Amino acid sequence: MKIKITFPDGSSKEYDKGITPLQIAKGISKGLANEILSARLNEREVDLTHKIEADATILFHKFRDEEGKKVYWHSTAHIMAQAVKRLYPDVKIAIGPAIENGFYYDFDKNTPFSDSDLKKIEEEMRKIIDENFYFERREISRDKALETFERFGENYKIELINELPVGETISIYVQGDFVDLCRGPHLISTNKVKAFKLLKVSGAYWRGDEKNKMLQRIYGISFPTEKEMQTYLKKLEEAEKRDHRKLGKQLDLFGFYNEVGAGLVHWHPKAGLIRNIIEDFWKKEHYKAGYDIVYTPHIGKANLWQTSGHLDFYSENMYAPMKIDEQDYYIKPMNCPFHIMIYKSKLRSYRELPIKYAELGTVYRYERSGVLHGLMRVRGFTQDDAHIFCTPSQLENEVVKLLDFSMFFLKAFGFENFEIFLSTKPDKAVGKDEDWEKATKSLKKALDISKLPYKIDPGEGVFYGPKIDIKIKDALDRAWQCTTIQFDFNLPERFDMTYIGEDNSEHRPFMIHRALLGSLERFFGVLIEHYAGNFPLWLAPVQVEVIPISENHFGYAKKILNDLQEQDIRTKINLENEKIGYKIREAENEKIPYMIIIGDKEVENQNISVRKHLNGNLGAFQLNEFIEKLKREIEQKK
């Protein structure tokens, strides 16, 4: 019997029934057969040894494909589990999937794995790879599966089997002395794994539920070549060097103090200066874009938060109230109720809309201690918040403007790559279905008009309305949530907000919450990592350092310092009793964008010698020529 196999390019070929993807690949080229890891048969990902019984389309997956990586990493997870079972027979295995970068496997073990355990496991894995077991797939009945894992005492696997839907094929993979319940597919055999490393151990709840037992999760990664492994480890190292917590300390940007409390940021002078620049820029642009800037209190009465629904829906993130004149006041976790108060302070006409209130509003939210993370996750932060109140017909256009405004800001800070998500109605939600549909449609249309590519995140909207989130990708391609644009059905209703329409009757305004940078704290953290601490000239706390070579040059150097400062260039001078190399090293370490070296030559020629951070000597400049250059760069935000 012959079957017809169709290839991705549309060509097709006949083969004997029962042929495997591997055999097909071998027929094409030995190199291909060597490189492929799995195959997609029609819509299904299969082992390379899968016997093909009918006509099908085929697509081979290599390591560079997502699917190939998954198979590779998942198989490595199995090898790790086998090693663990060999070394610690009493350990129960849970699940071991491939993840974005590598894989993990969860184990139930009474005592925690130590670093030396990881070493031992790695050694055992190497043996298993050398022994080169096949990953052998077997499809078995439910009863047989239950019996098998009961025999091994693998209660987690039994729980999984019991939850598989009736009629689902149950497959196990056998590699030597190790058997695992697994859908597959897998590599052909264990020695396909060439380079691997176990990276860390941590606790993880069974099935991700904190009511369940905490298991021990071992993370690892693997690659087809040692070189790729090294490249990956290098990238991890690079990320570590850029860690904003580390750079924050090195560059003296910000700090957290035990005496004050966890998750509460102190912006040191240099960061304060940068923040000030960001805020000035932000305010200027908001006025230009038709926003009104407001300031509102940090606390408000319980009743306000009752009306807004925060006490019902958000209280776990709010701090305990304080008593003032026998009344409970809460510190604000959000700014919206205050902006609504301003809106409601008088009767509004449709002619005034849209009204846009913007505020750099500092809010406090309770975050569980374990989730705090540098500037990225804190307990007190400043949102670059705004609320837009508009008529239904204005909604779409306002969202288009918002998307444009957001892109303008993010690009100004050097971000070029984004991930955009549209989140739709969750299970638990307020508002009518048809309103949701309308609002979601408007957001979608705005995205289409803005020609921004986006993904839909079904059911991930907030309970009060659909939203658009924009994540920025930093220099290392990591995504950070910044912009969020959220439609709100809830608050205008709760606060009974109205405006008088053309028809002389009351209408309910639409409301949008939005933050573009997100929070200044997180955004600053992302900025630090994105630029690796090398801030662009317009943001650099010190833009130029003047470095005289010896005492003889102090006079001229001070004059240069003065001239630059008069031109609003943030300049400092190094009058230390040190050699030039030492002073340059200090300035380089501080990541100051430009250094001006002043020695005999410069005094004599009445010019300056310029050195650029990370680039070295740029040679001689006339001072005003250099100032022009700086101003140009500042203007261009480079």
Added chain:
RNA sequence: GCUCAUGUAGCUCAGUCGGUAGAGCACCUCCUUGGUAAGGAGGAGGUCACCGGUUCAAUCCCGGUCGUGAGCUCCA
């Protein structure tokens, strides 16, 4: 919040199998006046996170608190 790890000088880190601690850098003083990433010498600096317990004796062992890290969970 949970699991594990962790907290020693301003920073990065040694160290003590229980007898009150050490390096490099930074800081201060002096010498040196040096041309594009570390010149030399000397000095000062620590209740070893905090609170209890065990002990003749605790920075070290035990318990708790606080902080930090990696994850889990959470994230309007």
